[in-house]
Structures are given as structure tokens and as C-alpha cells.
Amino acid sequence: MKKSILFILAMAAFLGCQSNKSEQTTSTANSDFATVVDDYYEQRLKLFPLEATQQGDNRYNDQLPNDISQAFLNETKTFYSNTLDKLKGFDREKLSDEDKISYDILKREMELQLEQYPFHQEEMPFNQFTGNTLGFGQLGSGESAQPFKTVKDYDDWLKRVSAFAVWGDTAIGTFRQGVATGRVLPKSLVVKMIPQMTDLVVSDPTKSLFYGPINKLPATFSAADKERLTTAYKKAITEQIVPTYRKLGTFLKDEYLPKARTTSGIDAIPQGSELYxxxxxxxxxxxxxxxxxxxxxxxxxxxxxxxxxxxxxxxxxxxxxxxxxxxxxxxxxxxxxxxxxxxxxxxxxxxxxxxxxxxxxxxxxxxxxxxxxxxxxxxxxxxxxxxxxxxxxxxxxxxxxxxxxxxxxxxxxxxxxxxxxxxxxxxxxxxxxxxxxxxxxxxxxxxxxxxxxxxxxxxxxxxxxxxxxxxxxxxxxxxxxxxxxxxxxxxxxxxxxxxxxxxxxxxxxxxxxxxxxxxxxxxxxxxxxxxxxxxxxxxxxxxxKIRELRSKYEQQLGDKFSLAAFHDEFLKDGCMPLDVLERKMDAWAEKQK
Known part of the structure; x- marks a missing residue:
């Protein structure tokens, strides 16, 4: 009997030790995983500084990446590959439930991102709905996410302006590459893009959309700063912004429009069906x-x-x-x-x-x-x-x-x-x-x-x-x-x-x-x-899918179903792919039972 009790105690101690080791392993895995996802986020903001600005993170407000250049594409491809390799180093089952969601989201995202490069979407760098040409106008107007509160804010924007001129030249180059490969936009889109460029061409810089921040210079700025910034903004509008939009408008009208396609669907371009x-x-x-x-x-x-x-x-x-x-x-x-x-x-x-x-x-x-x-x-x-x-x-x-x-x-x-x-x-x-x-x-x-x-x-x-x-x-x-x-x-x-x-x-x-x-x-x-x-x-x-899930849980839970609880659970963990969402919501419904 004594031997049996001692054996049980010994086994309990052994299992406790194993349990502690398991908890430590899980804890270490979760800690290491947190480092990977935090590093991913920080590196991504450096690569995509406009995302940082939209989020109210002002560290990169002076940067505008040339996101259609080959160098940038190579850099992002390496970034996604490295992140995926780090993820594969984790045993998903040893992560916490919350980290499993993060793992599933990030792994799927990296794999999808790495699939995009053979399609060369950079050869159609913008259109009348998306691209730097529109976003730049919103930011520079002073009415959007780019802050214009401090002298540094105003100077940050001037640096972005310099980068925009480089981006504009690259856009023309990638459009030309698209013409060579057959990846061109439909004519009906190009016709709408041209006035978006020419409408931002002005002879008087004070009439420019981009002069908006100068019209709202904070009263707290010194007279010297006000004078310097006013002069710098007029010069940036006249020598960088207006020439870039003029150049893009002229290129689209004279060179690109005649070569644009008459078809409507993306399946008309090389690899278009696979891209869709x-x-x-x-x-x-x-x-x-x-x-x-x-x-x-x-x-x-x-x-x-x-x-x-x-x-x-x-x-x-x-x-x-x-x-x-x-x-x-x-x-x-x-x-x-x-x-x-x-x-x-x-x-x-x-x-x-x-x-x-x-x-x-x-x-x-x-x-x-x-x-x-x-x-x-x-x-x-x-x-x-x-x-x-x-x-x-x-x-x-x-x-x-x-x-x-x-x-x-x-x-x-x-x-x-x-x-x-x-x-x-x-x-x-x-x-x-x-x-x-x-x-x-x-x-x-x-x-x-x-x-x-x-x-x-x-x-x-x-x-x-x-x-x-x-x-x-x-x-x-x-x-x-x-x-x-x-x-x-x-x-x-x-x-x-x-x-x-x-x-x-x-x-x-x-x-x-x-x-x-x-x-x-x-x-x-x-x-x-x-x-x-x-x-x-x-x-x-x-x-x-959301309506399908709501109906499913209403039937499963009956009186225990709360629409407010369903909405709260749906929203609390943020955006995720639908398959990850359904797993999460099913687990929530099980707990309600």
C-alpha cells in the first residue's frame, strides 16, 4: 500500500513536472510568436509608410515608397518569404487560441502575397479609382490623414513631394512595360484618368489643392517658419507636383490611350484568367x-x-x-x-x-x-x-x-x-x-x-x-x-x-x-x-456568410442566442478571412451551450 502511494506521488510529481515543462514550452512558443508578429507589423510599416500615416503613426510621414519599382517588389517578396519561413518554425498546436487565429491569418496572407508576383500588376500602376495619383491629392490637401500641425509635419510633406515626382516617372516606365507585354488598361478607364491629372495642373500655386495646408498655417508658427514654408510649398507645387501631373496627363493622352485595349475583362491580358x-x-x-x-x-x-x-x-x-x-x-x-x-x-x-x-x-x-x-x-x-x-x-x-x-x-x-x-x-x-x-x-x-x-x-x-x-x-x-x-x-x-x-x-x-x-x-x-x-x-x-452563421446559431442555441452577444463576438477580434472567422464563431457558439 505504501509503495502504491509513493508510486502515485512520484508519478504525480513527474506529470506535474511534465505539465510545467509543457506550459513553459507553450509560454515560450507564445512569447516567440508574439515577437514574430510584432516584427512583421513593424517591418510592414517601414515598407508601406502610407499605411502608418492612415493609422495615425507619424514616424514615416516623410516617406513615399516607389512601390511599383522592381527594387521595391524584390524587397517585399523577400519580406513575405522570410515571414512565412519564421511562421513555419512554430508548432501551431502549441500556441494559444488567440495566437492560432493570428497564425492562420498571417500564414494565409503570406502565401497569397507570394502568389502575386508573376502577374506583374505593377504594369498597370494606377487607374481612376486607385493609386498614388489620387491618394496623394487627398493627403496633400490637408484634409486627410497627413497631419499639418507642427513645422516638422509641414517639412515631412515636402519630402513626400520629392518622392512623388520619382514615383510618377516610374509609373510612366511601368505603363510602357505593360504596353510591351500586353498588360494594358481598357480605353474607357484611361479616358477618365486624363482629366484627373490635368485638373491638378495650375499656373498659380496658390490655386492648387496642395496649397491647402499653407492656407491653414497654425498661428503658433514663427513668422520665419511661415515665410519659409510658404515659399517652399509654392516651389514644390510649381516645380514638382504640377510637372508630375502634367507629364502623367500628357503621357496618358498622347502615348497610352491609343494603345489601351477595347476589351473590358482582365482575362484579355496575359495570364488574365489566372490573375482573376x-x-x-x-x-x-x-x-x-x-x-x-x-x-x-x-x-x-x-x-x-x-x-x-x-x-x-x-x-x-x-x-x-x-x-x-x-x-x-x-x-x-x-x-x-x-x-x-x-x-x-x-x-x-x-x-x-x-x-x-x-x-x-x-x-x-x-x-x-x-x-x-x-x-x-x-x-x-x-x-x-x-x-x-x-x-x-x-x-x-x-x-x-x-x-x-x-x-x-x-x-x-x-x-x-x-x-x-x-x-x-x-x-x-x-x-x-x-x-x-x-x-x-x-x-x-x-x-x-x-x-x-x-x-x-x-x-x-x-x-x-x-x-x-x-x-x-x-x-x-x-x-x-x-x-x-x-x-x-x-x-x-x-x-x-x-x-x-x-x-x-x-x-x-x-x-x-x-x-x-x-x-x-x-x-x-x-x-x-x-x-x-x-x-x-x-x-x-x-x-x-455572416447571415448564414447567425441563422445557424439562432437554430442551435434557441433561447440562449443573443444577437448583441453574436455581434460583439463577431467584432471583437477584428478582420479575418471567412474560414478563420467560422472556426472562431463555432467555438463561441459551443461555449454558449
């Missing part, structure tokens, strides 16, 4: 094929048309659905606004309406402030409504930008309530702010973005309208259905353009046949899908 499949995986974070997504889109379009028919009947309209669309676009009663302030006030009133109900469905809400603003004039003509995230430290609010080129042409049936839920609250503002404010997350996750998660969440939020006290007006509900239809149409036309030779004109017609959108709006949307293949798929694919 890659972009679909990147944007949707799924392995769904373009054809599967196309079929989902067709089914959703049919379903939503049925809902629209019900609204048409409810309001007593006697014609066809397409005639109803025309009525919504043309009846003067749907255009009540006289000036931009009227539109902005209407959006702010939506927030007042939903605030009492937000508390029922969201326990955790962001600390970051929020504003509705009119989109800046220089980019308003081709811009969509959008959300610009708050800075992580709360010094800059989250901004919902609304383009209002002409307030008298702003239609109230365009889905104002659903647009607010998507772009503002509880859509992008809640999701991005809560993610940034969660300091327990590794930094690479605090500032991560996955369209299927982020845009999926924002589109899912549109479906909360009735629960939040909106869509009581059938025309606003019709607007919400129009917005949902818009995302369903994207599944059909994005895949159609890039894999089924659907032309720009056919895609525009399909869109106008299935939603109450003006031709100008349809053109801008379709050209966006041509310019950024696959991006538009992420919204609906993500929203369908």
Missing part, C-alpha cells in the same frame, strides 16, 4: 470559383426582384418593375434637396433615429468620434460614398464622405438609410474603430483589412434596418433593396466581365435593368469593377 481567379480568392477569402459566384449572383438577383415587386405593389404603382425604376429616378418629389447641407443634415438625422435601438443589439461600441462630410471637390465627380477610418489614437474622427456634386440631383430613394448603416454606423465605423481600439490584438490585426469580412459586415448591417427602426418608409426600403440588389448584380457582372466576355455596355445594361440606378452611376460602378477585378465580390459573399 487569384483576385477572387484574395477578395472573397474563399475558394469559390468565379462560376459558382456567378450562379449565386443570378439566384440573389431573382430573389431580390421578387421583394421589389412587393414594394411596387405596396405603394400602388401600376406599371412594370422597370417603369417603377424610371419613376423612382425621375419623379421630382424624390429630389427635395437644394444645397449640400440639406443632404448632410438628412444623413445626420438617420443617426438620431437609430441611436435608441443600437443599445439593444450592440453591447460594445467605439470610443472614436464620427462625422459626415461632403467629398472634396477635386475627386467628387468620380467618387462613391465612402468611409475613412478614424486614427487609432482618436485624434482624427471616422469620416463618412458623401459626394454631392449637385444637391438638387440627390435622390432620396437611392438608399440613404441603408448607405448610412453600411458606410457609417453600425457598419464600417463600428467595425474598424472597435478593431483599432482593441489594444490586446497584435498590431498587424488591429489594422488589418479583409474585404469579405469588413465589407461583408457593412452589407450585413444594411439588413438590420428594420431592427434598428429604419425602412418604415417603403421608398427607403426600396432603396435598401436597391443597395442589396446592387451587391447581387456585382456577383453577376464582375464574374461576367472578367470570365465570360461580358462587355462594359452589356454590364451597364444588366445593372440598369435590375436596379433603379442612373446611367452615370451604372457607368462609374461597372468601370470600377473593370479597374479593380474581384473587389466587388467581397461584399455579398461576406454578408451571406
Amino acid at each position: 481567379t487569384y483576385l477572387v480568392r484574395t477578395w472573397t477569402t474563399t475558394n469559390d470559383t468565379p462560376e459558382q459566384i456567378h450562379q449565386i449572383g443570378l439566384k440573389e438577383v431573382a430573389r431580390i426582384r421578387g421583394e421589389m415587386e412587393k414594394v411596387k405593389t405596396q405603394v400602388g404603382f401600376k406599371g412594370t418593375l422597370n417603369e417603377f425604376f424610371t419613376h423612382l429616378k425621375t419623379d421630382k418629389k424624390f429630389y427635395p434637396y437644394k444645397k449640400p447641407k440639406d443632404v448632410l443634415d438628412a444623413f445626420n438625422s438617420i443617426l438620431a433615429k437609430i441611436e435608441p435601438n443600437l443599445k439593444k443589439y450592440f453591447t460594445t461600441t467605439p470610443k472614436s468620434k464620427f462625422e459626415v462630410r461632403q467629398t472634396e471637390k477635386f475627386r467628387e465627380a468620380s467618387a462613391s460614398a465612402e468611409y475613412n477610418q478614424a486614427s487609432a489614437d482618436g485624434s482624427r474622427p471616422g469620416i463618412f464622405y458623401v459626394p454631392i456634386p449637385d444637391a438638387t440631383k440627390f435622390n432620396i430613394t437611392s438608399g440613404m438609410e441603408s448607405l448610412f448603416l453600411h458606410e457609417a454606423i453600425p457598419g464600417h465605423h463600428y467595425q474598424i474603430s472597435l478593431q483599432q481600439e482593441n489594444t490586446s490584438l497584435p498590431k498587424f490585426r488591429r489594422f488589418a483589412w479583409y474585404g469579405a469580412y469588413g465589407e461583408g459586415w457593412a452589407l450585413y448591417c444594411e439588413s438590420l434596418g428594420k431592427e434598428l427602426g429604419l425602412y418604415t418608409d417603403p421608398y427607403q426600403y426600396m432603396g435598401a433593396l436597391g443597395d442589396e440588389m446592387h451587391r447581387a448584380i456585382r456577383l453577376v457582372v464582375d464574374t461576367g466581365i472578367h470570365t465570360q466576355h461580358m462587355t462594359r455596355e452589356q454590364a451597364i445594361k444588366y445593372m440598369m435593368d435590375n436596379e433603379p440606378i442612373a446611367e452615370q452611376g451604372a457607368v462609374a460602378e461597372i468601370e470600377r469593377y473593370m479597374a479593380i477585378p474581384g473587389q466587388a465580390l467581397s461584399y455579398k459573399i461576406g454578408a451571406l
